[in-house]
Amino acid sequence: MLHSLGRGAAIVVLYILVAQLGLLFSFIDGNVSPIWLPSGVSVLALLVFGRRVLWACWLANVVVSVGGGMSLPVALVFACGNCVEYLLAAFLLQRFAPRLEHFGSLRDVGVLLLAGGVAPIPAALCATTTLVLVNIAPVQVSPFVALTWWAGDAVGILILVPSVLVWYRLREKRALQSRVSVAALSWYGGGSLALAMLVFSDPLSLAEHGMVLVYALFLLVMWGALRLGILGATLGVLAVVMPAVVLTAAGHGPFVRHELNDTILLLMGFMVVSLIMALALSAVLIERDTAAEQARVLSKAVEQSASAVIITNPAGQITYVNPAFSALTGYESAEAIGQNPRFLKSGHTSGNEYASLWKAIIDGRSWRGEFLNICKDRSLVWEQMTISPLRDENGRISHFVSTAEDITQRKVNERHLRDALERAERARAELERITFAITHTLQEPLRSISGFAQLLERRYTPVLDATAQGYLGRVVNATERMYHLFHDLMHYVMVDDGSPHQPVGLETVIGNVCGALGADAVSVRVAGPLPVVMAAERQIHHVFEHILGNSVKYRDSERPLEIIVSAWPVETEESRIRKANGLPASAAEYWELSIQDNGIGIDPVFQPKLFMLFSRLHTIDDYDGTGVGLAYCRRVIERHGGRVWIESRLGVGTTVHLTLPLTLPAQKSEVEER
Template structure:
């Protein structure tokens, strides 16, 4: 602009001189000087009249346009030098110059004589006469083609740079420590959540806060590396803090400029590459690998969950972490693994209705901050327990079949927040963790089962589908003499004794290959060659996963039992013979004794009738004693006959209405009931399979005793009732005969059901002491039980239980 202004002043002076040079020789020297200046100017100068005719041009203008002087100053129109599309705009500029009477700067394209085009910077201004009137329009023209080309190249380079910054997925940053300025590319700002308009300023101290707390040691190492004069370059991966306090994994490559004279760091330029997805995949893959390897590398579930804690902690903040497993039987949680900075391990019941319970019940992962936690608690979704974290993340542990529990991480500080990526990661690993837990549980159960089987008292043998032995326990070794290693891989036929024919084993094989268990007794041979008796159960087991059959044999040595059974059979046979002989003896003896007894009673009656007058008082006393003794003897013989008839005259079982039987008994005892003023009640007496005559005798004996053993001055009350009972074989009834009589001490309970056992003298109560023994014998014959509940002076309850149905062999 200074050149243009200088030229403008010269032109004005030039026009003034030209107007006054005619006839004025003294101005010639000044005119020559001005013309010399214009001629020497590097910028083209031209003057045109108002019609656009060129009046004056300098050498630079002539050279610029490529015309001769005569061509330009012989009626040449200035507009012909412009590109056609610039002519209208040039006329408008000229109008402005004349109207405003001021200089105007603009850029236009000129066309040379040879047709080439160039861009020029033009300063147009009015030229006035001495009187100040507009005389012409002057223009100073400077060729700026080179400058425009440089500007274009620079603009294009800038556009390419900006485009590269936009397209490149790396964030570029430039820190000028000398001028304390920062540059961050749009991508860098996008990566960390900053807008284009935000001013960002950092220092060495605040830059360290951009590193994740667990990575801040890298910040110090990075600063040291950038100060290395020989190799001021870094390439490091760390978690970079975003504007919203979340973190992204980045790879930082940077190089510093160090003033070697002063050793001061002057500038650092770097690239940040977002490797969050890549790093997340790497960490997740490594964590998942650790978890899967943990199934085989850990000894128990606690070790597995500890390893899972470490694996998860490599991806997300897991300083506060727990795994709660659900117990389907109790519907409670077991806190299987728990670490926390503030809380103690909670008990199982304390998780009911909590966030963990909510995740388990809904089957959905849950990511919470303090605000979301408050909202859901207010809605009644869950209740809060313990210290409250700022961030909480829980996922359900799902197998293909069910949800087994929840896994939870939580953070008590704002620097360790959780993101949707963290939730997705835990969701991804929750399934493998659940399967690993189930597998480890299954292993524990298998170990426990193996230990239990190995410690079992019975010999256990597991074979494949062909009978080849795969496993045996210690009891098998004790039973057979073979160790587990000796029989493994061998066929179970090594135990055969030769005592059973082929059909015996064929039947066994047909049964188990059809999928049915086989149970039986057989004779086998020990390793020593000794034979032994064995009770064995073989159960076929089909493994759906491998599609193979296995057989599990459970063996018991019954050699001693078989010997004992044989001895018992012989003893029972002898006992039955003895009992039969005893019963026969009792029956015969009772019949044979009755004949001489009747003669004694007959002659005693005759003595009393015919000779009582011949006897003194002593003789009559003796006669009465003889008659009483004979009566007691007859009662005893009759009771012995009743006792023996329970077995010798037993009838087949048939449906018996106990209520009808009881009514018949009460009819027979009607006189006794009236004499004693007794009250008898009946309730719910059933129909059962029984011997009707024996049931009648049973009820009569018990009711008769209730009437006999009454308290003085107290009318007997007898209650007969029945209640159903479960016996695992079609049911039973417990029948109770209750009275309000004298009762007895229960220490004599066993004694009262024994033959000839009495608790009272004959002078107090009549009877032989056989009645309750007959009752017990009848009940036992009916496969039942009888007992009594009593106390002296408090009455007695006699309870007998009889099956509702008897076996077919005993029914009529």
């Protein structure tokens, strides 16, 4: 509050001082001033501090008017009219030229002229009407009064606002134009001021003939705008306008005419023309500089790009190549320019591909593809190339631009990877074929051994003694165990049998498995709904058979077995990022399931070996089994695009975790298609 009061007081004081200065320039009785700078002060105050300092402008107006001999009511009316002017000007500038202080475009200069020209009209009309009504000014001079009032305020705004804004901005960014030195500005400002004073003090008494010299002042302002930018422009305008006003008001110089109207008109014209010229010139220069700077950055970007860039004309002749192109192909820019890019062709790319390329870019689309090109040193290089048409302002294709990356190494890596994948796939298929064949072939003699051993047991038990019967029993048991091994191994190998994936309700599967295990043996609690996943039904069934079967098999005899099955959607990296950015969540792609039991648990030492084929933690005599179950589970789950792992504490229980995707993983890899 105190702060804003102080600020307001400062504005009032400044306004009054500037007003006193303005009265110096006034003609006749200190009433009519052709340049009323206080209006500029008020508009600036509104622009810099906002509308909350309007009261200070209003108060200052009242003080100055009363001090100038006006009655209080008249002063109040003047103040109100002027406040409308300041608000209007500030509004127009902020609304239509928010970046005015940069004077970066002609449009901003136009807005400034508009604001300066339009805003004082209501104030001038209001003041003139008041003056006529209270009989200070006679009716017949009222047009002159209105015109002068308008012109004074307009010039006040136009001269002061840009100059102060530009110099005010230096406060924040020192380097407005680092090219312009303070010394140059001082010399220029001082010189202009001196010259203007010389012209307008008219020591040679040239009077009207001195007009010729006024044109020289225009040149001076122009030079300032061109060489010293916006700073020079505003400085130059101030330097020539101030002496012009002061000295003309004092009755010197080329503008002094018999008719006061003519004098003021000439003075106004001089001020407005020099102002517009200076601002417009510097704005155009800044516009051009900005465009040139942008063009320079763009051309540097192309020049220094790591991608090889070729630009051709519509006929396909190279007009530009960048250094990266030369580095990639070995051809210097002089060797490439004027050629058609086909001089790099190796003949690897088919005619069809070229046809599709040309069709795309002539249609105005970009084309992406890979080329095998020949370098200057006759080496071959693979390039990933993007070719796009460039259009001129009439929409006609003026150039083609191609950017290319060297992907030779990537190609080599890709081929190695593909070869390796193919080899691995062949080896895997071969291994499975062999395993399958072995399993099948070995089953035949096994069945003979087991069949005849059983037949022997069945038919000849009465004849055999106890020892022989024991031996026979061992043979029969061993063959049975071998059967189970074969059976499980077959299952393991046959995971890739191409069983169709279909929606499988895990609730049903677990119900079926529990039913098969025997309701009395298992107390399974399903916590929450279980998902429907895309899977090979039989395989998923076997997986749960193994997992739940293990829970039953490795139960703790000390306590009743309890199994808890639960499932929840897994947050993937993508869904996490979606959430973090407030995007709508996508449907869960993965489900995690856990099957928790309170069985005997697994010693952590053995946990790494759990999923290995034929690895068993117990002897056959403690628990029977083949050591295939969990390996099979892992194989099935991984083939479905999921993961399986185990957490367990000895004597507490075991939890099997697994994830399953809701949708299928991409089935066939690219390699197999080739």
